[in-house]
Amino acid sequence: MRIGVIGGGQLGQMLGFAGRELGFDCVFIDPSPTPPAAAAGDVIAAAFDDRAAILALARDTDVLTYEFENVPVRALESAAAEGPVYPPLGALSSAQDRLAEKELFESLDIPLPGWHQVDSRADLQAAAEKLGLPIVLKTRRLGYDGKGQVVIKDTDEIDAAWQALGDSDLIAEAWVPFDFEVSQIATRGVDGHIEYFPLTHNQHAGGILRYSRAPVVSEPLESAARRAVARMLESLDYVGTLALELFVMDGGLLANEFAPRVHNSGHWTIEGAATSQFANHLLAVAGDRPRPAPARGHSGMLNLIGEIPDSARDVVDTHIVLHDYGKSPRAGRKLGHITVTADTPETRDAELIRIGKTVTGSTPRFETRE
Ligand SMILES: Nc1ncnc2c1ncn2[C@@H]1O[C@H](COP(=O)(O)OP(=O)(O)O)[C@@H](O)[C@H]1O
């Protein structure tokens, strides 16, 4: 089985490694000839909108998939006429536009924060009045790691926010004073069978994921998150792994966004679940059934952002694994991650706090215990 993957970043690399264990060959398209995924398979150097290269890859492989959500849908359309492309393009196009994404949540009765479409300065004013400050102004497309977002706390910040983002199509959201954030990752097979990953607790700073911990032990949250993700998977006729990001507030869930792909908050599943999000994605797109993925103990993950200091290599131990994506350092760039597995949530958190302090110099505070 040869699987063509659009995108050769760290998610592609981890897909490729999982593929090797399953006996699948992954072939990647990436503009860089030596992206992280080159460590895990062949790379065709081509742009993400190079329709001819994508079509050639479709002809040379059994199925196409992608590891980031900003692949132009049009570039995949002719490939989809040639053979299977999973996840389906409908899921990709909804995930590319925050407006379509919110309409999808609403059509499925998945609760979400208040929002307002912003196409003009007057719309932004109306959004502030309708939603009440603070609000978050976001570009509808191409945002990641908190980029393309401005928080407006006071009416005198509206002008600056408009000046910063007004050239793009926008959406405003009510600011959610959440208790904590979670993600629900699940994989659906071609036959409609769904496997759910344990609910994961995520902590961001500056819009970038810093720490994930799993499993979140809460039956009501877990069943609500599973219901929401199942509705999405079924309505999109989805095949592959999907991640739904949610805010937890007053014991309930509000949908933030989803990714039609494997997700940073599921990296811990490589060591910490019976099947990883990467393995299940590949099994599903290859036409096999995804496998059960219960947690093995309690896992925590720390992202390595901007640099991988020597201390990150020194903390490695039997239960502490370092993943170095082989990327060149740059401020704010995700270069690797560390996973810790433990027998109890208490030892996991103590270990993660120790590692976080050693590696980043600042002590993480997991103030909200689920
Ligand atoms: N409406 C909101 N209320 C509170 N926090 C938010 C809101 N929107 C985003 N955030 C914070 O910013 C992070 C990144 O925003 P998100 O919409 O997920 O964009 P990205 O595509 O960059 O991940 C979220 O995980 C959350 O911590």
Ligand SMILES: [Mg+2]
């Ligand atoms: Mg997000």
